[in-house]
Amino acid sequence: MRYFNKVALILLPVLMLALAGCGSSSSGKTDPFNPGGTVGGTTSGTPPYSLTLTPAKSAAFANEQLIVTAVLKDASNTPIANQTVNFSITAGPATAVSTSARTDSNGVALAFVRTGATAVTTNVIVQGASTVNSKSVVGYGNFQVSPADANLNSTRLSLSMTSLAVSPNQEQVIIATAKDGSNNPLANLAVTFRVAAGPASMVITNSFTDANGQATTIVKAGNPAAVSNVIIEATATVGGNAVVANIPFQVVPTTISTVNYTMTMAASKLVVDNNEEFFVAVTLKDSGANPVVGQTVNFSIASGEAAVITPTAVTDSLGKGIARIRALNPASTSAVILQALATIDGTVVTALAPVQITTQPLSASIIKMTLASDKQTVGINSDVILTATVTDLQSPPKPVQDNPVTFSVVGGSANVLDPSGNIQEPFTVNTDSMGNAVCRLRSAATPTSSSIIVKSTTTVNDKEVTAYHTIDIVRQNSYVINFLTSGSASDPSGNLNRLSGTVAFDFVGTVTFKQLVPFQVLDNNGIPLPNVAVALEISNTGRNLDTRIELVPPLPGVPVVYPFDDPLKITVRTDDHGMGIFTCNVSLAAPGAGMTNTESVIYQATATSGGVSMLSYGGFIATVTQDKAP
Template sequence: MRYFYKLALILLPVLMLALAGCGGSSSGSADPFNPGGSVGGTTSGTPPYSLTLTPAKSAAFTNEQLIVTAVLKDASNTPIANQTVNFSITAGPATAVSTSARTDSNGIALAFVRTGVTAVTTNVIVQGAATVSSKNVVGYGNFQVSPADGNLNSTRLSLSMTTLAVSPNQEQVIVATAKDASNNPIANLPVAFRVAAGLASMVIANSVTDSNGQATTIVKAGNPAAVSNAIVEATATVSGSAVVANIPFQVVPTTISTVNYTMTMAASKQVVDNNEEFFVQVLLKDSGANPVVGETVAFTVASGEASVITATAVTDSLGKGLARIRALNPASTSSVILQASANIDGTLVTALAPVQITTQPFSASIIRMTLLSDKDSVGLNTDVILTATVTDMQSPPKPVQNNAVTFRVVAGSGSILDFNGAVQASYAVNTDSVGNAVCRLRSAAAPLSSSIIVQATTTVNDTVVTAYHTIDIVRQNSYVINFLTSASTSDPGGNLNRLSGTVAFDYVGPVIFKQLVPLQVLDNNGIPLPGVAVTLEISNTGRNLDTRIELVPPLPGVPVVYPFDDPLRITVTTDDHGMGIFTCNVSLAAPGAGMTNTESVIYQATATSGGVSMLSYGGFIATVTQDKAP
């Protein structure tokens, strides 16, 4: 009986493979979109649907990737399109990288499988399952996995991408990883990429692996009317032999996809020196090609040596957003891939842009220009002074004089002004004796973005030099009068500093506290407003009958005393910083030995600026304590 049991264990995989049947295997040269296989006729007992799975290889090594082609047809051998096929591994050392895919117009869905580690040759069974017209359809495919032979297979090339399903015209990064038989990365290995099948195109056709053994490329999906499969192939040549890897993905039209947005990105320069600044621009649109406004776009470096200066941008009325990037200092000429992403209604939308960095040191460029502003943040309709400094870096460095520098706004809501205050699309200013060119910028009235990016460009000895600068826009909800204090808003003594004091047990008469009260008037962008007349009066007290409050404005203003004067108000005019100040003298009667006298004071401040009325309150608590009699 023990021998029959062992025999059953040995034959079980063989029986399962036999049942998997005609959809079993094919050679590595098989066309993945025409895998062959037969489907039964419509005679009695024939299933209404069939699902055939064909791996691209009948034999693979450990840690290898391969494509499995699933074909879904009805009993009449007609392909069934736009149906989801779910993939899984039912036996053997492998993992389904793509767990599901839709069938295209030929009824084909592609699975991506990665083999695992095995000590002996082992069978792998891949299962595909679909539901068509409430009927479950299951198919199987099989291949063998063998231990890798380090002598014959010294290099592995694997491919990966963020998602295996994209919307039309979407760009994606594909990463090729090269490793040797000991699983160590292989650097400086040229890798060629091509679209082996489907509607797509390579943005970057060639790349070289870095120190991590990774080479990156960009593939752009086509614009099919229906679900379309695509395959990207990577090839590297090692010791005269070609090492090939493939990865499949699908292009899913927005009419049947949750991805209803597209984003494109372009760099201001395709080739930059190390340490040079440039910018990238994205355009975000919906499925109707309409601009998507007010969405936050995040910028990152997907590959290469660069840093992002502007991490996020908000799309404007044209669906446009810009970010500043700085190239770093690579050891050799290298490629950088920049990525932009936005999460809209739970949908992640991405775009990519490639840039090449040269190895020329920045100092060898001879001419250097910096661009700065007198304000790093502004409100609306606010002027900013821009200063571009052009320097010849030859030893010793010296300023570049009488050379035209052109200023323009490349992102955000702002305008360049000439010396007469007129708005210009761009404006040229000559450098002075210290190499400075000065220009004015004014923030616009209703920005949809949170920053302005300014560009300065000059040409010296036929060399174009460019610099960028970012200015943040600060906004608040309304005009406001702020009482300035170090007390927290939750302070029980009011929103101004609490006043308190102690007198001797035998003290008789009033106790006077003096407090300087500063205030500031801001517009709805947080910009201080100078020359605004602010009226201040006592709005309320704790109603102690012995309380006397004197409000004292700066000279030549006249003080008023509560509760005697009528009207009980003073006027303070804000200075060039939008600030004003007055004195409050609070007089409390000595409460008696061992007792306390406390008074609360509430100010009311009103002002009008630009037709906008403002009302604010401020207040504090004053307390006098008298010692106990000895």
């Protein structure tokens, strides 16, 4: 009875508006459905637009999903396209999963509704609202929800996806979840997917539910010229009966969409052995097919047993980014869906790639190859030594000698060099007596910091074995002197570690703190600069009168002491790693019982390298506290 009252309350304002229109003394052109507006060319009292909502079912069970079709037309019964319809639940136990959608060329927008729990059969009212040419139009649809009956409905199949509106040619993951009447997940259930309506295609048509009752698929949107509705249908057969679920989404052309980017992804292998390593490459472009440069892409496993080794990549000048993936060890041959995601100007762009993992071990023979480099980060035009090590793991393990290993760059800006320093890719060299094959890699120019992925391949006993390695190219905006510390530049105690100590209440004299201060000089590619003379001096004035500061360079340098030496400056030359170090001794007088004496020290570091002048600051705070008298 309370639901009847809610319906009455909803319809009452509409009836009152209609009565007000009938009693009006106007010319009959007043629009009762839009006060202040006019119908314009239609029969007096006829609304200019109509919105009709039709649920896919007149009766549903609790925790069920269904589609509600909304049709928007004008007074001449002509469909209105590309118009936003907002959906909401005005009464009853349900939730509008899709809160808005655009109408297609037939004036159709689809709402996705999920019913809630109820103890008795209950009415649900779905509302659709739109504004056309400044005129509001509202429509309603209703259906009933009954308590779920475990005996009649032993299996429930529900669908979910990342977004209910995508741009053309974009791929999405759809997850089907199967549960029994007691809400327990159903594992190993075959689920078939198909496109029931609209411009789209299934990348994966069949899948099995996992231990969580979830089966995953990929759908790829088509490339329609106008807004188009797509309906995906999932079907599972339980006890000879088909259980069906549907989910709608829209394909919105980039000319009217906020999704103005497309990303594609491909794996280096479509079938991999368990524990095998491979890589995936994405290409990110804008709506004009131009590469999007310098964009961070995040990689993850949407479904299946695999691990992401490099979870992020930055797109290069071609809009490409690469990540390394390792297959895990499934109990049976299984599918893995890899997902890449980028957020650009608030727009989420995704790409997917399916890979199948077999139960075959990593190569039929028990050969293992690792690939390593002598440095993990480099600047541009820098050399890296790569070492591939091939080992036969049969007991006892032994190196594989005199076996050819081929090196190549599969991602990033770099080239493999031969022993003479010439570019040669791929480059092949035989393993030595330790099973090692060595080659040289040189990083190339890149507009942003990025990653290089290198591949080494060898064949043993007619089986190909592959290994990958990642090296980061680091670019900086300028030459820099970095003080190496765990403190940040914004630390109120200074960007070096704070020094503090406590003395007894009756202590008389000075307390000396010693701080080792390391630093490093880098060029604008992040490459350390050796043999650079760095001048270091105390830069702050207003020091306490009783403060004594001593700067001590490495031998054979001579220390300088404040307040006796002026200027208080030393010179330290960087080593082969572009690093230097000196000692700062700060002596503070005991402040007196219950008192504190604090001093700040600011360093100024200056250097010149290759005609480039560098200036950097660092500092810290030293504090001595004296105990109170007993």
